[in-house]
Amino acid sequence: MTPEAVLFSWSFDPVPTVGLAVTALIYWLGWRRLHRQVRTRFPVERLFSFLAGIGAVFVALVSPLDAFASWLLIVHMVQHLLLTMVAPPLILLGYPMLPMLLGLPRWLVRDGVGPFLSYPPLHRLGRFLVHPFFAGPLFMVSNLVWHAPGLYELALRSPGWHRFEHVCFLGTAILFWWPVIQPWPSRPALPRWVMIPYLLAADLQNTALAAFLSFFDGVLYPTYEAAPRISDLSALEDQAGAGAVMWVPGSMAFLIPVAVIAITYLSPKRRRRPPEPSAGPRDVVPPRRAFDLLRVPVIGAVMRWKYFRRSLQAVMFALAAVVVLDGLFGPQVSAMNLAGVLPWTHWRGLTVLALLVAGNFFCMACPFTLARDLGRKIFRGNRRWPRALRSKWLAVGLLAGFFWAYEFFDLWESPWWTAWVITIYFAAAVVIDGIFQKAGFCKYVCPIGQFHFVSSLVSPLEVRVREPEACASCRTHDCIRGNESQRGCELDLFQPRKSGNMDCTFCLDCVQACPKDNVGLLAVPPGRDVIADPRRSSVGHFAGRPDIAAMVLVFVFAAFANAAGMVAPVREGEEALRQAIGPAAAGWVWSGVFVLAVAVLPLLLALVCGWLSSEGKNVLVMAAGFAPGLAPLGFGMWIAHFSFHFFTGLLTPWPVVQRIAREIGFGAAAPDWNMPGIAFAGLTGLQILFLNAGMLYTLWVLWRKASAFPARRFPVFLPWAALATLLYLAGIWLIFLPMDMRGTLMMP
Amino acid sequence: MRLRAAVFLMLAVAPGLFADGGLPVGQVEEDGLRVTLFAAPVPVRAGPLDASVLIQEMPSNRPVTDAEVRMSVRQVGISTGRPVRMPSWCSSVASGTAVPATAAHSANKLLVGAYLALSEPGRWEVTVEVGYRGGVTRAVFPLNVAPPPAPLVTWWPLLAMVPLGVALYAWRARILRRST
Numbered sequence: 001m002t003p004e005a006v007l008f009s010w011s012f013d014p015v016p017t018v019g020l021a022v023t024a025l026i027y028w029l030g031w032r033r034l035h036r037q038v039r040t041r042f043p044v045e046r047l048f049s050f051l052a053g054i055g056a057v058f059v060a061l062v063s064p065l066d067a068f069a070s071w072l073l074i075v076h077m078v079q080h081l082l083l084t085m086v087a088p089p090l091i092l093l094g095y096p097m098l099p100m101l102l103g104l105p106r107w108l109v110r111d112g113v114g115p116f117l118s119y120p121p122l123h124r125l126g127r128f129l130v131h132p133f134f135a136g137p138l139f140m141v142s143n144l145v146w147h148a149p150g151l152y153e154l155a156l157r158s159p160g161w162h163r164f165e166h167v168c169f170l171g172t173a174i175l176f177w178w179p180v181i182q183p184w185p186s187r188p189a190l191p192r193w194v195m196i197p198y199l200l201a202a203d204l205q206n207t208a209l210a211a212f213l214s215f216f217d218g219v220l221y222p223t224y225e226a227a228p229r230i231s232d233l234s235a236l237e238d239q240a241g242a243g244a245v246m247w248v249p250g251s252m253a254f255l256i257p258v259a260v261i262a263i264t265y266l267s268p269k270r271r272r273r274p275p276e277p278s279a280g281p282r283d284v285v286p287p288r289r290a291f292d293l294l295r296v297p298v299i300g301a302v303m304r305w306k307y308f309r310r311s312l313q314a315v316m317f318a319l320a321a322v323v324v325l326d327g328l329f330g331p332q333v334s335a336m337n338l339a340g341v342l343p344w345t346h347w348r349g350l351t352v353l354a355l356l357v358a359g360n361f362f363c364m365a366c367p368f369t370l371a372r373d374l375g376r377k378i379f380r381g382n383r384r385w386p387r388a389l390r391s392k393w394l395a396v397g398l399l400a401g402f403f404w405a406y407e408f409f410d411l412w413e414s415p416w417w418t419a420w421v422i423t424i425y426f427a428a429a430v431v432i433d434g435i436f437q438k439a440g441f442c443k444y445v446c447p448i449g450q451f452h453f454v455s456s457l458v459s460p461l462e463v464r465v466r467e468p469e470a471c472a473s474c475r476t477h478d479c480i481r482g483n484e485s486q487r488g489c490e491l492d493l494f495q496p497r498k499s500g501n502m503d504c505t506f507c508l509d510c511v512q513a514c515p516k517d518n519v520g521l522l523a524v525p526p527g528r529d530v531i532a533d534p535r536r537s538s539v540g541h542f543a544g545r546p547d548i549a550a551m552v553l554v555f556v557f558a559a560f561a562n563a564a565g566m567v568a569p570v571r572e573g574e575e576a577l578r579q580a581i582g583p584a585a586a587g588w589v590w591s592g593v594f595v596l597a598v599a600v601l602p603l604l605l606a607l608v609c610g611w612l613s614s615e616g617k618n619v620l621v622m623a624a625g626f627a628p629g630l631a632p633l634g635f636g637m638w639i640a641h642f643s644f645h646f647f648t649g650l651l652t653p654w655p656v657v658q659r660i661a662r663e664i665g666f667g668a669a670a671p672d673w674n675m676p677g678i679a680f681a682g683l684t685g686l687q688i689l690f691l692n693a694g695m696l697y698t699l700w701v702l703w704r705k706a707s708a709f710p711a712r713r714f715p716v717f718l719p720w721a722a723l724a725t726l727l728y729l730a731g732i733w734l735i736f737l738p739m740d741m742r743g744t745l746m747m748p
Numbered sequence: 749m750r751l752r753a754a755v756f757l758m759l760a761v762a763p764g765l766f767a768d769g770g771l772p773v774g775q776v777e778e779d780g781l782r783v784t785l786f787a788a789p790v791p792v793r794a795g796p797l798d799a800s801v802l803i804q805e806m807p808s809n810r811p812v813t814d815a816e817v818r819m820s821v822r823q824v825g826i827s828t829g830r831p832v833r834m835p836s837w838c839s840s841v842a843s844g845t846a847v848p849a850t851a852a853h854s855a856n857k858l859l860v861g862a863y864l865a866l867s868e869p870g871r872w873e874v875t876v877e878v879g880y881r882g883g884v885t886r887a888v889f890p891l892n893v894a895p896p897p898a899p900l901v902t903w904w905p906l907l908a909m910v911p912l913g914v915a916l917y918a919w920r921a922r923i924l925r926r927s928t
Contacts, residue, residue: 002858005813011855067856115923157771157790226772228784228802229809230858568833648835684899688906696913703917732907736899738833 009067014682016061023100024054030099041184042095050094056087057170070156071227073242081245083166084143084173085253092174092181107525130178131189132198139176140205142168147209149220156223176202180257195261203254207247214243291523293358293461294511303521309508312365320367320422326660327419336659336673339415341652343422349646352455352639359461359521360452363442363505371426372433372441379434389444392547396554399447400599403558407565408591439490442505449505454555456501458526458632458697463504463511463519464495470518471496479510479519486513495519497537500529502548527697530628531704543625552627553602556634560730561597563641567737605723612719613706626720629701633724636694637731640687644739647683687735695728770798776887780806783876783887786859794832794869795896797821800854800861801876811858816879817849821864821891825871829895834865846877869895 027050034042059065060082069076101109101117116122128134145151146165155165180195182188216239219225225235233241294300302308319342327339334340351362375381411417425448432441442449465471479495482488489495489510491503495518498504511519533542542548564570578586610623654672661667699721706717770788777783781803788798799819803812853861866872872893878885900907 002811002813005811005851005857009855009857013855064856067854112920115920115927118927119923159788228772228775228782228804230804230811685903685906688903689909692906692909692913695910699914700917728910736903738835 006064006068009064011062011066013062013066016058020054020058024051026103027051027054027094027096027099028103030101030103031094033102034099042099046094049090050096050099053087053090053092053094056082056090060087061166070223071230072233073221073224073238074233074245077242077245080169081249081253083169084139085250087170088173088177089181089253089257092177092183095183097183098185105523105525107528127189129175130186132179132194135172135175135178136198136202139172140202142172143205144209147213152221153223156221180261192261193265196258196265199254199258199261203251203258206250206254210243210247210250212243213246214240289466292466292520293522294520303508304511306512309364310370313367313370316365316367317370320426324419324422326656327415327422330415330660332415334413334415335652336656336671337415338653338656338660339418339422340412341649341656343418344412345645345649346653349642351452352635352642353646355452355455355459355635356639357460359459360456360501360504360506363449363452364507366449366505368425368429368441368446369505369507372429372439375430375432375434378430381433381435381437383436385436385438385440385444392444392450392545392551394444395447395450396547396550398445399450399551400554400558400595402447403554403562403598404591404594406562407594408587438492439505443491443503450551451555453502453504454552454631455635455638456504457530457628458635459501460523460526461521462501462524462529463506463508464498464522464524466518466520466522468496470516474516476515478513478515482509482513483515488513492538494537497535499532499534499536500539502529502536502539527632527701530631530701533625533628533705541625542628543621546620546624549606549624549627550603552631552634553606554598556630556637556727557602558598559634559637559641560727560734561594563637563731563734563739564597566740567734569737571740609719609723613716615712615715622716626702626705629705629720630698630724630727632697632701633691633694633727633731636691636697637727639694640690640731640735641739643690644683644687647686684735688732691728691731691735695724698724770800773891774889776889777806778887779883779885781812781878781880781885782806782809783878783885785874785876785887785889786861787874787891791894792866792891793894793896794829794866796835797864797866797874798853798861799849799864799874800856800859801849801878802859803878803880812880813851813858813860814880815860817860818846818877818879819849819862819864820846820875821866822873822875823868823870824873824890827868827870829869831868832866832896834867846875849876866891866893869893 028047031042031047031050035044035047060079065075065079065082069079101113104113146155146168151165155162178186179188179190180199213220217236219235219239221239224238227235231238292300294303323338323342326337330337330339354361405411405421409417411421428445429441432445433439474496476483477494478486478488480488480492487509490507491505493504493510495510495514506521508521511521529536530542535541539545539548574586574590577589580586581589606623606627607619609626610619610621613626614622656671658667658669658671662669662671702720702724703713703717706713706720709716770786771790773785773787773790773792775782775784782805784802784804786800786802801817801819803815803817804810805812847862847864849860849862851857851860853859853863864874870893872891874889874891876887876889878887
């Protein structure tokens with residue numbers, strides 16, 4: 001065997017890799033708090049033990065052990081030993097229950113898993129599952145059954161069954177080792193000495209199975225007979241070797257704890273230190289503050305640096321300038337031009353991913369803001385934004401128009417038009433903010449900003465006050481009025497009364513302006529603000545803002561319409577219409593269909609749902625109040641769609657950069673236009689996951705909002721849930737259809 | 749070289765993109781080499797085929813990892829079902845076009861592989877060309893390609909998440925009601 005090839009055979013399968021990394025992170029967050037509070041109960045050794053256990057699972061599932069498990073039974077046996085004998089005791093020695101609970105967001109523990117954890121029947125079920133009389137036999141049966149040739153072969157031939165086999169091994173092993181380790185704060189069901197026969201019985205079963213494998217004179221699993229021989233071992237020798245691995249290290253894993261328990265049990269009792277005062281699990285939970293990104297070492301300091309935002313904007317401005325120049329003067333083939341690949345694939349993908357994991361970071365780095373500030377310096381405009389336009393209606397029209405223009409003018413196909421759209425955007429920002437005070441462009445005009453405002457309703461970070469009490473004594477209100485050295489919020493968001501991310505550009509002006517350093521970038525339960533619908537500074541109640549509701553509806557329905565424009569049945573229909581009535585007429589018909597789908601239909605459906613859920617009273621208020629509840633579903637669809645383009649076309653800018661470098665004399669390599677797409681067989685699954693998350697979140701938000709009407713909860717909820725379900729099914733249908741990679745060379 | 753470095757970097761940070769070898773679907777011994785073709789999914793279905801090959805020297809069985817390998821697919825019989833639209837990421841691998849098989853494709857680095865496009869169910873051939881020590885060895889593997897499964901069959905565990913989530917929430921609400 002080639003040693004390098006073997007050493008580099010790591011799969012880094014995303015499910016175990018990400019899953020185990022997240023598990024380790026959650027444990028570490030919880031352990032860190034407990035370590036500060038009860039150091040003797042949670043010393044560093046517990047952390048090391050847990051991480052070693054997680055590491056053992058990682059090695060078993062991701063390392064060359066997994067890559068060669070279907071070729072050599074010995075390797076497969078080592079993989080199984082890690083999952084059953086090494087990882088479970090190490091994980092349990094980390095006392096994982098309390099750290100894992102404390103490491104999760106508080107709202108998730110309280111509202112999500114909390115009710116289940118305090119449910120007595122589930123408590124009893126948990127005690128039953130880890131009772132030695134159940135866990136021991138279950139572990140042994142699992143071990144025996146999965147080594148039966150039929151099932152073992154099934155696991156070898158089917159990745160799904162193989163994963164299930166591993167889940168069985170790890171799951172039953174954790175239950176088996178539970179009474180042996182007895183992680184705090186669980187209590188033993190039987191006296192300690194029972195663990196000696198318990199472990200010996202498991203060893204007996206293990207030895208019998210190992211002996212059978214070692215001494216059987218035929219190959220039990222035909223896959224290993226058919227597998228390519230990459231070592232000197234025959235299939236039969238490999239099988240005997242696997243039996244030996246199971247026998248010797250396997251027995252040691254049982255016998256060492258037997259010895260430890262026996263020695264401890266038979267040793268004279270030593271006086272134990274008196275327990276710490278905070279011995280119970282309830283007592284050791286220290287209070288905690290919400291996560292604040294601005295207080296994270298290094299990152300927080302960098303973000304609070306006065307010129308941080310300006311630096312980001314300068315970088316984005318330079319990038320936009322390069323895109324515009326290439327769009328105007330470069331080759332007019334989308335896939336060969338930066339204006340073709342960057343704005344429509346990468347920028348959109350990256351901004352929605354940032355909105356998902358953090359917040360509205362595009363507005364923070366917005367290059368148009370740099371132009372706006374320039375406009376102010378030139379024109380020194382001090383007019384107030386017209387009262388008649390102080391709503392989102394103009395922005396709703398521009399947002400719908402932006403989506404329409406994208407489809408009607410095939411913007412993704414024209415670098416020249418894309419460059420002009422960006423240029424006009426800059427010009428509009430300069431003129432509008434050159435004439436009017438404050439941030440009228442961001443608040444009332446910018447369709448990209450509105451897209452991000454709606455998306456950020458479900459983002460996990462929010463600019464908000466850290467300690468509300470500190471604001472009670474504030475008389476200067478620098479966060480909104482500003483001071484000599486720092487302007488206040490230009491979008492009129494007064495921090496003590498601000499709630500949610502609507503209209504917040506993450507500019508951090510309020511953070512810089514607050515003399516008490518009382519504004520942070522805090523973690524919040526995503527969507528909380530939509531459910532509660534408080535009276536927000538400068539925004540008010542959503543229920544009283546039909547313009548915001550209309551914007552959310554356009555955002556949601558455009559997510560589905562935009563994706564539909566890229567799938568075969570819709571494109572074929574478009575083509576058939578073009579053939580039948582000519583390209584110009586077909587364009588207008590499709591425009592009409594698009595306007596119907598993105599603007600008229602959503603408004604009608606929202607009014608119908610409002611009417612059904614309100615029994616004909618306050619229809620508009622009901623529709624405006626509930627429509628924002630659809631935002632998570634819309635965001636789920638946008639991110640499902642954009643992630644497809646982003647991951648598939650991840651490498652597409654590279655040959656364009658090569659081309660530009662060559663043209664300006666910085667590189668000699670010829671661009672490789674046949675750049676492969678990122679082959680990501682699980683991408684459809686990832687898209688479904690995004691849409692599922694959006695759907696579940698929308699249903700939850702709608703249900704919580706309907707709970708404000710206790711007497712008519714279901715009648716209020718059902719019309720909106722039905723609308724969400726229809727959209728969800730449409731989204732699943734779209735995801736299942738192969739989607740065009742418009743603007744690239746990856747056309748099917 | 750820089751392109752390779754960039755691709756490698758991208759793949760290193762997006763490691764979930766690698767496919768594994770799949771199951772052996774054929775073995776050919778030719779010119780002192782043994783070529784074993786692995787494929788996923790098995791049974792082979794119309795759509796993207798994750799194809800990998802193991803090259804071994806005969807009779808030592810020593811795996812060869814420095815050969816230049818190219819793979820192509822060709823339909824050799826009549827179609828037994830409707831054509832399938834390929835996902836964009838494997839559309840460049842047209843029928844009959846030889847594509848380089850690389851070690852980056854599979855977790856098992858003794859294998860080299862690539863995605864191939866099987867656009868219709870029916871009889872197909874996979875041709876593997878191995879350039880090794882100045883010679884070229886060709887190995888042809890016949891494949892029976894079944895129609896693709898319905899997406900619902902493939903993705904049902906993920907689709908079940910929404911009803912499962914709703915059921916869990918309803919159960920939680922019931923627990924809360926009982927406890928108050």
